[in-house]
Amino acid sequence: MASVSVALRSSFIWRGFHVWQRNRDAVIRGWKVELGGMVIEPFVVLAALGFGLGAYVGNIGDTRYAEYLAPGLIASYAMFHATLDATYGAYLRMDSHHVYEAMLFTPVEPSDIVVGEAMWGATRAAVSSVVVLIAASSFGLVSSPFALLAIPCAYLVGLAFASIAMVLTATASTIGAMNNFFTVFIIPMFYVSGVFFPLDHLPESVRVLSWALPLTPAAALTRGLVGGNLSWQMLLWVAELLAMAAVALYVAAFFMRRRLIK
Amino acid sequence: MTPSIAIEANRLTKDYSGLVAVDSVDFSVSKGECFGVLGPNGAGKTSIMKMVCCISPVTSGQLVVQCMDVMRQRRAIKSVLGVVSQADSLDPGLNVMQNLLSHARFFNIPGTLAKERAWAALDLFQLREKASASPDHLSGGMRRRLLIGRALLHEPSILILDEPTTGLDPQSRHLVWDRLLQLKHQGITMLLTTHYMDEAAYLCDRLMVIDLGKILAEGTPEKLVRTHAGEQVVQIQTLAPHSNGLLEQLEAQGLDYEDAGDSVLVFGDTSSLSKSESSWSGYHVVRRPANLEDVFLRLTGRWLRD
Structure with missing residues (x-):
């Protein structure tokens, strides 16, 4: 046990964890600012789209529209929370608040910062999934106990998106670059990743592209868990998200070093 | 390099793609010594400091801190350095106490010990009643004192001070000087840059004057005055x-x-x-x-x- 603890304490995960702790402390200190929007929004969106729009849509297959939508929302909230924090949030910490600068005067290195920020984005994603799950079950949209696995799944989704976002943060020359990332990448993906409707009727090319983007496997994985319909394919999606996170972390760490150590 | 040397630079050069900020500089700092680096703006002081702190790669030459190479043993070097940077890098998202505790975590200091040392640092720099304040609500002097206190939490053997009293009122300056002298008597090595000649004369055992990346003179303050001004x-x-x-x-x-x-x-x-x-x-x-x-x-x- 002791050697495991020593190994852990000298690993990048542990050093990243200290960066994670810094962000946790800052959020707990200002929790009132964060909480309102995070809690209220999922209830409103589920009610409006799930039941308001859902009344016109009817069923998708033999699933009520609100039930179809809920897991998609869990995945997309995970995406938004992780991405927002690892773009605007991280850029602010790096550029305006000089948080990274102070960290670099300690044994922390740029790669640790990237890992810590990605872990933090993932945590925010997991927390958001708890809120959406509560909202969904309060509307009677959750039946399987496997739905609880949507929380670690949201962590994984958040890890992938936060890692990708850190590549942008490490390379952006102004905070305005984040706007483009949202308008060109995140928002369009949000509409063609099976969150709101199945992809069956989309052109072949859009469908292929969609499965290569992270939100489509994320939504499918979450939907399988929340509905309790497990399949072997889910392992493939987990691997896909893990691979995206790993590659993005590696690239982000490279650019972050180049940006901070000069 | 003998073990009594804390920092040693051999033909140390920093080239920012064509702009030579530090030009083949040699110097060494003994353990327990306060060594000053004086020079006008743009002389290369901060570049030297950054290379010692392992946050700026050496272009050529060699820079060794406590027998460790800055290009190869960054983490090990950074764990024995306490850095008070020129830019104020207090964390605005955390309160004063959290600033200290978060910094201590980066050095793997266990929680209870970190708390103990954080309170001691707040006492030493007369900041105890500000423990739960936001750094944004501190005066310039308090912020600087907190920065120095933060740099001491892991009991570093070398303290790097980049213009530690710039912008402070005389009261704060003297408090900072007193604390730095105390630390010097405890045997801590210091590398200091400053624009204040009285500060350099008061604190430094030895200093060098640099300009345009080159050393112009080096020695004790008394010797420099005698040689160059009589x-x-x-x-x-x-x-x-x-x-x-x-x-x-x-x-x-x-x-x-x-x-x-x-x-x-x-x-x-x-x-x-x-x-x-x-x-x-x-x-x-x-x-x-x-x-x-x-x-x-x-x-x-x-x-x-x-």
């Missing part, structure tokens, strides 16, 4: 242009002088200056002991840098 200075207020052939007279007497625009400075020992008094009769004259500022201005010139 014992006394006669400051003659001439309100240029110099009439009456004052400069020619000084030249003829073989005196060491410097034309500083609105005044002329004459350097020398007490007796030789007394003998030449007649040369500046009729002018408004201030006679004072030579100091480091004279050395600094003589070595680096009076032209503005930015």
